[in-house]
Amino acid sequence: MALVLCLGLLVVACGGAAGGADGDGEAAGTTLTVYSGREEELVAPLLAQFEEDEGIDLEVRYGDSAELAAQLLEEGEASPADVFFSQDAGALGVVGAEGLLAPIDNAILERVDHQFRSQEGLWVGTSGRARVAVYNTEALSEDDLPDSIEDFTDESWRGRIGFPPTNSSFQAFVAAMIDAQGDEATLAFLEGLQANEPELFEENSDVVRAVAAGTIDVGFVNHYYIYEVAAEEGDIPVANHFFTNGDPGALINAAGVGVLNTTDQAGAAETFVDYLTSDKGQRFFAEETFEYPVVRDLEPSGDLVPLDQIQSPDIDLSELGERLPQALDLLAQVGFL
Amino acid sequence: MSIAAPVIRAGLAASRAGREASQARRALVLCGLAVGALMLLPVAYLVVRALEADASSWDLILRGRTVWLAVRSVGLAATVTLAAAALGVPLAWLTVRTDLPGRRLWGVVVALPLVIPSYVGAFALLAALGQGGLLDAALQDTALAGSLPDITGWPGAWASLTLFTYPYVYLLVAAGMKGLDPAAEEAARSLGRSSWATFRSVTLPLLRPSIAAGCLLVALYTLHDFGAVSLMRFPAFTQAIYLQYRGAFDRAPAAILSLLLVAVALSVLVLEHSARGRARYYRSGAGSRRPLRRVALGRWKWAAFAFCSALSLAAFVLPVGVIVFWVLRAVSEGEEVRFTWAAGLGSILVSSAGAAVALLAALPVALLAVHRPRRLATVVERVSYSGYALPGIVVALALVFFSINTVPLLYQSLPLVVIAYVVLFLPQAVEPLRGSLLQVGPRLEEAARALGKSRLGAFRAVVAPLLAKGAGAGAALVFLTAMKELPATLLLRPTGFETLATRVWSGAAAGLYGKAAGPALLLLAICAVPLYFLARRVEVDEAEVESK
Numbered sequence: 001m002a003l004v005l006c007l008g009l010l011v012v013a014c015g016g017a018a019g020g021a022d023g024d025g026e027a028a029g030t031t032l033t034v035y036s037g038r039e040e041e042l043v044a045p046l047l048a049q050f051e052e053d054e055g056i057d058l059e060v061r062y063g064d065s066a067e068l069a070a071q072l073l074e075e076g077e078a079s080p081a082d083v084f085f086s087q088d089a090g091a092l093g094v095v096g097a098e099g100l101l102a103p104i105d106n107a108i109l110e111r112v113d114h115q116f117r118s119q120e121g122l123w124v125g126t127s128g129r130a131r132v133a134v135y136n137t138e139a140l141s142e143d144d145l146p147d148s149i150e151d152f153t154d155e156s157w158r159g160r161i162g163f164p165p166t167n168s169s170f171q172a173f174v175a176a177m178i179d180a181q182g183d184e185a186t187l188a189f190l191e192g193l194q195a196n197e198p199e200l201f202e203e204n205s206d207v208v209r210a211v212a213a214g215t216i217d218v219g220f221v222n223h224y225y226i227y228e229v230a231a232e233e234g235d236i237p238v239a240n241h242f243f244t245n246g247d248p249g250a251l252i253n254a255a256g257v258g259v260l261n262t263t264d265q266a267g268a269a270e271t272f273v274d275y276l277t278s279d280k281g282q283r284f285f286a287e288e289t290f291e292y293p294v295v296r297d298l299e300p301s302g303d304l305v306p307l308d309q310i311q312s313p314d315i316d317l318s319e320l321g322e323r324l325p326q327a328l329d330l331l332a333q334v335g336f337l
Numbered sequence: 338m339s340i341a342a343p344v345i346r347a348g349l350a351a352s353r354a355g356r357e358a359s360q361a362r363r364a365l366v367l368c369g370l371a372v373g374a375l376m377l378l379p380v381a382y383l384v385v386r387a388l389e390a391d392a393s394s395w396d397l398i399l400r401g402r403t404v405w406l407a408v409r410s411v412g413l414a415a416t417v418t419l420a421a422a423a424l425g426v427p428l429a430w431l432t433v434r435t436d437l438p439g440r441r442l443w444g445v446v447v448a449l450p451l452v453i454p455s456y457v458g459a460f461a462l463l464a465a466l467g468q469g470g471l472l473d474a475a476l477q478d479t480a481l482a483g484s485l486p487d488i489t490g491w492p493g494a495w496a497s498l499t500l501f502t503y504p505y506v507y508l509l510v511a512a513g514m515k516g517l518d519p520a521a522e523e524a525a526r527s528l529g530r531s532s533w534a535t536f537r538s539v540t541l542p543l544l545r546p547s548i549a550a551g552c553l554l555v556a557l558y559t560l561h562d563f564g565a566v567s568l569m570r571f572p573a574f575t576q577a578i579y580l581q582y583r584g585a586f587d588r589a590p591a592a593i594l595s596l597l598l599v600a601v602a603l604s605v606l607v608l609e610h611s612a613r614g615r616a617r618y619y620r621s622g623a624g625s626r627r628p629l630r631r632v633a634l635g636r637w638k639w640a641a642f643a644f645c646s647a648l649s650l651a652a653f654v655l656p657v658g659v660i661v662f663w664v665l666r667a668v669s670e671g672e673e674v675r676f677t678w679a680a681g682l683g684s685i686l687v688s689s690a691g692a693a694v695a696l697l698a699a700l701p702v703a704l705l706a707v708h709r710p711r712r713l714a715t716v717v718e719r720v721s722y723s724g725y726a727l728p729g730i731v732v733a734l735a736l737v738f739f740s741i742n743t744v745p746l747l748y749q750s751l752p753l754v755v756i757a758y759v760v761l762f763l764p765q766a767v768e769p770l771r772g773s774l775l776q777v778g779p780r781l782e783e784a785a786r787a788l789g790k791s792r793l794g795a796f797r798a799v800v801a802p803l804l805a806k807g808a809g810a811g812a813a814l815v816f817l818t819a820m821k822e823l824p825a826t827l828l829l830r831p832t833g834f835e836t837l838a839t840r841v842w843s844g845a846a847a848g849l850y851g852k853a854a855g856p857a858l859l860l861l862a863i864c865a866v867p868l869y870f871l872a873r874r875v876e877v878d879e880a881e882v883e884s885k
Contacts, residue, residue: 041847061832062843066583067730071828074737078745094586171584202568215468232849325585332402337572
């Protein structure tokens with residue numbers, strides 16, 4: 001009884017508070033609910049700029065991309081979300097495959113390079129993230145590094161490499177390798193890595209820190225982590241080495257956005273997607289988060305190797321998700337998980 | 338007629354009292370069932386999802402690796418629990434029963450590691466002692482460069498979980514010790530037992546329920562922990578569950594694995610039940626309780642002092658030092674360090690509501706377990722542990738599923754976050770309540786009733802004051818744990834609502850430790866307040882020190 005009473009009180013108290021907030025939103029105009037798997041520290045300035053430019057209020061729910069995807073799947077048709085802004089294509093692919101995403105306007109889709117969007121037009125990439133090998137510039141020079149990630153199975157790298165096997169970007173790379181070369185070749189590669197006694201990490205940024213400290217010489221991460229760590233720790237002796245020519249190590253994954261088909265704000269949602277793929281949005285990703293713009297004919301900033309030289313392996317990023325259970329399986333077999 | 342009237346009146350009164358009693362009993366059972374039903378939600382959800390599993394999911398589960406992970410998780414839980422008991426019981430004895438220098442202060446200080454979330458603690462340990470960490474960097478130009486052992490894997494997971502959970506054992510055992518009657522010990526001493534033999538044969542058995550309760554909380558905490566094991570890269574059962582959600586986006590195998598985790602937790606409960614035994618723990622002799630005598634440590638005094646110091650250094654000063662270092666570094670690099678006061682208020686609001694509701698829900702469970710230990714009560718009690726054994730994300734998804742399909746109004750509201758805390762942490766409220774109820778003998782209640790109190794009156798006069806102690810401890814424990822909770826808060830909170838844990842997460846997720854350190858420090862400061870009262874509660878009044 002007391003329990004019910006107490007809960008009742010809470011409902012009233014919180015309902016009152018929530019109601020007040022909603023009222024403010026309506027007075028100012030439309031409110032769009034965004035589930036963002038992209039980190040607040042990175043994208044909040046862009047989203048604030050969007051609110052100012054477009055006069056649309058955002059209610060942003062930050063979380064882990066995969067956990068937000070799981071939440072969207074549980075919510076199903078009752079989801080309060082209008083837009084899903086995801087860290088990687090895999091999470092968007094899963095939500096799309098479940099039939100929860102609405103098709104995106106063709107004009108927007110066509111701006112973006114075909115490898116960075118859903119083939120069914122259910123989501124569109126907003127920025128690209130290249131897999132690289134980071135290396136300690138005091139221990140190695142660019143010429144010491146091999147052209148293919150597969151060469152790191154060579155004995156000479158024993159005890160010198162590290163990567164984060166539980167991280168979704170690394171798992172996506174393994175899934176892409178399975179897609180390109182099949183199970184056996186991927187397993188052989190992973191076993192070769194294991195024989196070189198790699199250092200395993202939980203987070204990409206920890207890999208970069210270990211390379212900076214000289215604990216290991218080379219680490220496999222996404223290309224922008226050295227900028228993130230440098231922002232925190234100042235100058236670090238670490239540089240990116242890009243794999244090129246369609247090497248399996250050259251996967252470029254996309255962060256992207258999809259519109260939930262339960263939205264009652266289709267217009268505002270489209271404005272949001274349009275904004276992220278506009279010149280302004282793309283410049284933000286290129287200059288502030290050091291990612292690759294995905295709209296055609298836009299150049300990446302700084303010392304990033306242009307996309308046409310990298311030639312990411314030709315795969316459908318949406319379908320990467322289907323290879324993931326297999327990737328996890330191989331990683332577990334080898335003992336990385 | 339004139340004789341019959343009082344008799345009839347007395348008879349009526351008796352039957353009314355009987356009716357009242359049976360009504361009270363029925364209400365208690367109903368409340369217990371309601372709580373049990375709430376606690377069953379996650380399991381019900383998991384069954385729904387597990388039934389969707391296809392052959393390939395089952396293949397994924399039914400193989401050696403799952404067994405291997407289960408063995409590792411159980412092994413970790415067992416070793417952490419043993420170590421936590423090995424730290425917690427002596428600490429309780431030192432701070433409650435001896436003349437340890439600075440005893441009152443230590444009573445609070447050794448409980449402090451409880452304010453440190455295990456993921457923050459594990460992270461700080463790695464940052465301080467791990468390879469490439471602060472100590473490693475400091476040694477770089479010395480002869481000891483590169484000589485640090487790798488602490489990741491089992492040693493790191495074991496050490497961090499032990500250091501940040503032993504206070505559960507310490508606090509519950511210290512409270513139990515304070516409630517002991519010295520008469521039993523004095524009898525043993527007068528019969529010629531040495532003080533060690535007395536401790537082993539009399540004190541320790543009397544403390545069995547508190548030790549078992551503390552160990553149970555530690556064991557189940559270790560089983561459901563994800564943060565520390567993943568940071569230490571110790572492949573455990575929870576990691577397999579998270580990988581299914583995060584890596585493979587597959588809910589069916591995750592559900593099956595979670596159900597297996599619940600099964601493991603249930604077997605731990607059965608184990609605890611037999612360890613607890615069916616003994617009685619209340620005093621039944623005449624006379625009133627006297628204050629406990631304290632033992633003079635003699636030349637062991639400073640060894641005990643060093644033990645407490647070393648432990649506090651590793652479990653509290655070190656992690657706090659690392660966080661302070663991050664704050665200072667951020668400040669020195671001109672970054673703005675935000676303490677996020679609004680998030681602090683948010684944390685306090687939901688955590689206190691969680692503690693209050695958990696306490697109300699724990700009351701019928703504990704009363705049923707102690708006063709009516711029959712099959713129904715046992716089932717309700719066991720069920721109430723299932724949420725505590727599950728990783729936060731599983732409980733959160735279960736509540737997403739039920740709330741959005743039944744009471745959409747509740748979805749992403751603060752009451753739902755509160756309900757999640759109750760489902761996740763109820764045992765932390767039940768255990769101290771049960772502990773204090775066990776020390777209330779039925780005679781006390783009977784005596785009060787014989788003195789003319791009604792059943793409710795007897796409860797109010799006799800049981801309630803004793804219960805209040807356990808209630809305070811339970812509420813404080815739930816509050817502390819809720820303050821640190823992350824995965825369920827992230828999924829269930831109203832959009833835009835922030836707690837300190839979510840602020841720590843959003844800084845750490847971006848790899849910006851300076852950003853995470855401010856809210857982490859504020860979290861520790863807020864948690865220290867209820868912890869202070871929790872630890873002070875176990876302090877005994879000054880009593881004469883027993884001479885050797």
